[in-house]
Amino acid sequence: MPYTIKTTKEGLIYIKASNIIKISKPNSIDGAKVLGYPLIINANQITFLSFDTENKVTYFMMNGFQISMKVLFEDAEEALQIARSNIEKIIA
Template sequence: MSYTIKTTKEGLIYIKASSIIKVSRPNSIEGAKVSGGPLIINADHVSFLSFDTESKVTYFMMNGFQISMKILYQEAEEALQYAKLREEKIIKE
């Protein structure tokens, strides 16, 4: 896997598992884990991009999940924009 974050023509964002800090759903007992493979996000399901309470770059999803990452805000924003435009692009290698 030669990328950290990339987008596809289908509007998906692929994030390398080692770049994920946590996937959580506030006010919920259940949690989610990323197992070795890339985390795939549909850009249409991202409500907004911001920082979480620990100042980590985070995608806030429509279903309530928060995906915190070890990447720069500009890289996450660029990936979201390219995915919404349905363009294939490797943002960070």
């Protein structure tokens, strides 16, 4: 895959699997796994973008999940804004 983060016209964000640190839901036993496929996120389901308790860039989702990534905060923020604008673009 020649991208780290990519957005689509449908408002989706694709994140390369190797850049996902963890997907977790606080107060749950197991985290979800990404098995080599890009993670697809609907930008409208992201509540906010910030840092988690380990200072990793994290999308906080409406359903309670936290998606921590190895990307720059600026790239994650740009991807979120562009996906919400329904523009197709490769960010990094």
